[in-house]
Amino acid sequence: MKSYRLLPLVAAVVMFGSVHASAGGVKIVANPSVRADSITAAELRSVFLAEKRSLRDGSHVEPVLAKSGMAHEAFLKRYIGKSDDVLQTHYRTLVFTGTGLMPKVLASDAEIIHYVGKTKGAIGYVDSDLPVEGVKILTILQAGANTERRLITRVEPEYPDTLQRLRIGGTVRLSVTVSPKGSVDSVQVLGGNPILSESALKAVKQWVYTASPSQTTIEVSIPFNPRP
Template identity: 30%
Template structure:
């Protein structure tokens, strides 16, 4: 009985991140050579801890504040509530250590911005993928 429980718990841990993001696609500009990122890299990008792509260009993260997608993303990827995320960035702005990501209200606005900015990264509903941006594969 005990080994079965251990295996079940391990399986849950392995699949938690991808299952939690079910329906959400992390996306970049089609010209961006990045096709995969680790969960930690995505977290560090949206928390302002990773600020440049491997080629040295500045990463431009964008969010969708005020949407269910934003709540799901902050919870499952950033391990924060929306409130904690907002406070995190207000503190960074106040102390001069960072500027919060630009925020949009819809998948279309996020896709449009990323399509126009080679160094941007954001997230949209997988059903909104229309070929104007590239989906990033997330790895553990």
């Protein structure tokens, strides 16, 4: 009987919780110029079907596809709902009727990370186990999550001089718990250089999100690039 008491909690997690983009074998990577830290599954689909070229916060985005591979198959199955053949037909329809352009297609995860890192607005996907640098990882908000919750005050972390001089960089991953009012309640470091993590943690605690009916946990990735 007691287990029934957990049902509302389970439902709340399913409805309002966010999941890390790496769930299901892929993580969504974006150029640091993309302001958003999260993207809804519906937005992701629209971007990769060339229906949208900007996110709800106005960030310009352009999709980058993998040519093949496990991450590619997993991404199409989970987020696009089309096979590679059907997706190619979709793009060719756009191209030859003048209603869209062919997206960039790259052969490997390494190429995708490199291209996304250097191309303004680029957004792609790679294997979830792959370490990445120079790109940000976007959280995917599942269906039912509050899609209006967005970052309205962002404080950039300081890059410690010593580390920058020594060209020590990397990405810090944080789990951020946001109150219903939008302030950051708590931050947990998930990974990254300890000194950079400390700097990121200080900054993120000052961030403010839009209000929401419930507390939300969001995973945030902050890249520190010693050669900007």
